[in-house]
Amino acid sequence: MPVTMIEVTGLRVVLPPDLAAVDGVDLAIRPGEFVVILGRSGAGKTTFLRALNRLVEPTAGVVRVGGREVTGADDVTLRALRRQMGMVFQQFNLVRRMSVLDNVLAGRLGWAPPLPSLVGRFPAEDRRIALECLAQVGLADFARRRADTLSGGEQQRVAIARALAQSPSVILADEPTASLDPALTGSIMDLLKRIKAERGLTLVVSQHQLATALAYATRVVGLRRGRLVFDGPPDGLTPAAVATIYGDEPAK
């Protein structure tokens, strides 16, 4: 196993017209870490995560995953690297009209033979993996339901199953609990923690809630205005460090 799972050097992302959403970040994440990216909304957390798998194109800097360079990778290499990084979104981003199982099967697209997948056919092995992932998030009985008939919390579990179906080594989760009832925050974070342990994954989760970061992270990375302003274990988050991350206003 490589010593560094994700290596970010001098990452800069300028969004049009000229907002430096990520402004020179260096970070090395080791396998098995549970990293929480902490910061106020607009601090650059989402852009940072999306630059890791190039859903947003970095302006400058280098991103390596498992030792291979993501930035500058050609199409085929980029797809292979994306496959290694499951992604979970704030708005779940399920295809609402498709069944739960089809949504999870979409996680296998990076592995499935391209032509049959275009007519909706997946190998039996892929279907087995998808069902197994659904079972792992506790929704085995929901396979045939339409995705938009599920509650928000259930939809996010399906989205996690889709990410798992990629057989990833990393899961990137962008504010996975921000559009859910606060009562569900714990259950989604617990689920992420459990699958991390069961599958030996590396987790990078963005959060704006300090309490959640403290409860789950093995390492906290603080972003403010696109710059890395804190990097350390959760118990190193002194009131002064928190003030640096959140600015003058008190943390939520």
Next chain:
Amino acid sequence: MRRAAVFVALVLLAWIAWDTGADPARFVRGLPWMLDFFQRMLPPDLRVLPAALVGAWKTLEIALLGTAVAAVLALPLGFLSARNVASPGVFYSARATLNFVRSVDTLVYALIFVAAVGLGPFPGVLAVVAYTTTSLAKLYSEAIEGIDRGPVDAITATGATRLQILRWGVLPQVLPLFLSYALYRLETNIRAATVLGFVGAGGIGFYLQTYLRMIDYPAASTVLLVTVLMVMVVDAVSSKLRARLV
């Protein structure tokens, strides 16, 4: 400014009314003749009902086949003319082609295709395909431009290829809309196909024109009644189906 615009518009319309010879008095003087026309249509001559039904069935066939073929042909065109899918060069040339082909009505295409392949329902089908493909492609592309970006991001993040992203991230979002648009075009195509027979492209219009030329108004009124019924039935069925899609 606004007053000036209203004034200019009124002057323009008044001039057009004069130029087209629009004259309410002339219309009123013509009313008795219309009444006479309707009286001579009654009662409908039901002996031509079998012929009218055959014509109606042909019209239905032209609209169904033409719309179905167009609904499929419009798929690739729709993606190529969607701003958020195609590259700018492809997008602009596809949109320009669509607008060009769409600027001519089905009836004009029928004239061209009758000249090309001869009389009968076949040139009618071709005419429906030509117009409907481009008008559906335009509607499809607008549906594609209105999709939710989120699922597309999610499918992209799985390592999917561009085609897989279209198939799994875009298509499921737009397919119900596509079907709904195709049904809507079917309704308008039924109407368009009723007059295709006027130019020799088959269907019920052929019978209507023939009886009118023969000054057999009772027969023509039977054909008209069948046409109205057919359009109403197709509209009702189609809008029921569309309501279930969205």
